[in-house]
Amino acid sequence: MAFRLGELLVRMSHITQQQLDDSLLQQKLEGGRIGVVFVRKGLITEAGILQALSKQFGIPLIDLEETE
Numbered sequence: 001m002a003f004r005l006g007e008l009l010v011r012m013s014h015i016t017q018q019q020l021d022d023s024l025l026q027q028k029l030e031g032g033r034i035g036v037v038f039v040r041k042g043l044i045t046e047a048g049i050l051q052a053l054s055k056q057f058g059i060p061l062i063d064l065e066e067t068e
Contacts, residue, residue: 019041
């Protein structure tokens with residue numbers, strides 16, 4: 001089952017429901033992508049978001065800097 005990014009991060013206990021609600025309000029006021037709001041607020045790193053999406057979709061995360 002596919003979840004929206006914020007819901008996924010709450011289900012995985014990376015952020016709280018309150019942090020999601022606050023971030024969605026900030027996104028509504030300022031615009032932009034919710035993942036950027038999470039990172040800007042220091043709730044999760046970009047790498048953390050990628051790891052969560054990798055797990056959700058069952059696609060291995062590949063670090064291109066470490067891949068030949």
